[in-house]
Amino acid sequence: MSSAQLEVLLQTLISGLLLGGLYALIGIGMTLIMGVMKIINLAHGELMMVAMYIAYGLFTLFHLDPYLSVFIAAPALFVLGVLLQRFLINPVLKVDSILPENQVILTVGIGMVLANLATVFFTSDYRSTPVDYATKAWYLSDFWKGSPIELSLSFPWSISFLIAVAITIALWFFLAKTDTGKSIRATAQDNDAALLMGVNVGRMRVITFGLGSALVGAAGCLFIPIYYLYPDLGGQFTLIAFVITILGGLGSTVGAIVGGLILGVFESLTATYAGMGWAPVGRFVIFIAALIFIPGGVVSLLRRQKWGR
């Protein structure tokens, strides 16, 4: 392998890992909801799109930095998630019907409405937040003069990645150390047992849906400085989130992180070596391979090695 090829490979891996960190954040939100509520939230990407429009609106109106809008968009998404859960999803959980997949179809409906309303209000133009640090990057040659290869590290990508890591750690503390966090995990493990132990399961569901929405909302704010925004972007990210949860193992936070990183690196590799257009196909090839070969997800492999919890 020549040094130019090595350079391309390493650069691809770096950008893949940075992308994977953000994907992990999206995946964690979905996996939390899936673990506690046992439903797949197919409006997940659309919720992210809503958060991105909030960040975009704050940027254009008040010149608020997209990274700061995390503090506004994430709580806003929490409220939106709570409302959706209280007034739309909860009633359907109680309704009896032939098809148990009604809840999933319901979230599709919610996603459709959100995406379409975004088109109506913001038109389907591509938007972005032109921050002045968008093209800033660190180069390996700046630190190591005689470096045989040249690698770069984009400034906004790195910041997004670091914030994603910080949010993940904060979430881990919340789930592991606080009462509410423990109740959420208990509900995910066994709904009825949690109920018997005095956990307010109904409230935990509402909080979890809000929390999952807030996480994907935060991910949206981290994505917007490095990505562009249009109303139909949600569907793509819903699928990404779903692929991550399958890849990582359903309902597992650790799995979502690992799955996100794997997917990020894999997508980055397909984009470099097979062409940009094929990246979504690579995503689904990995998805179907995961379904066939590791149906329990990466976390089941870790468990077998006694690494996972």
Added chain:
Amino acid sequence: MGQMKRYLPLAILGLLAILPLVGLSTYALHILIMVIMWSIVGMAWNLLGGYCGQVSFGHAAFFGVGAYTAGIIYAKGGASAWWGMPLSIVFVSVFAMVIGFICLRLRGPFFALATLAIGVILRVTAENLTSLTEGDLGIMIRERTWIEKTWYFYVVLTLAAITFYLVKRVIESRLGYYFVAIREDQDAAESLGINTTLYKTVALCLSAVFTGLAGAFYTNYMGYIDPKVVFALHDISIVTIMVVMIGGVATFWGPVIGSVIMVLLAEVIRSIPRLGAAHHTFFGILLIVIIIFLPNGIMGDMPKLKRMMRIGKPV
């Protein structure tokens, strides 16, 4: 009453068959053709989703494969696109078997999402495989078989009649009972000696073939296909589900009623100037309302509806 019910499909078929003779406008005929085409797709979905309980979010995949079979035969093979209809049966059933092999080991929502992914994979593949599908340019059928829509109407009507008949026959046979058993409890069905994998694959293949036929018809009728149209997630896969959900899951007439409502609604919304862009919002709200209030659709929740309207005898 029983006799009447038996001949109702034939009566409706006869009524529809003489409709073009009374001189409908081209537009009305187009709406009718779309309604009938959607009811074929709906009936096909209902066979798999409603009766066998395997909810598919990716029927656009089968629709698209059928449509592209016809399109590629015309564009690359130089034959008439009508050959796509018989050939799509072969292609789509082989394709469905492969999909079934991969996806039918999944249950419930996971099957739903795997099929959704298949639909997206096919769209992206069709967009990128330009040597075969012409990519985003799409395939245009330059020579239309008929200028008048009347003959297209009869073709799609025949197709719908065959679909209706076969679905009814299948559901009323032993196979249909297997399907419902699988839907109600897969483990129980398995323990009673039903080869669930086999019958789920059968349901998927049948459903896919009818959907593919509708797709092949679509190519011939519209004369233009591109990946974004025939592999569309919202405009094909989700609309298919809505057709069945609104009309009535696991009922014979549900998909027909659903497609009448959906096609007319789409047309009405599109014709209102300022609301045209928002038609997905209306679809989504309708879907949410239906799921919350009439989870089994209009036909499935008929007793409930009657009670609400106070038409039926008080219970």
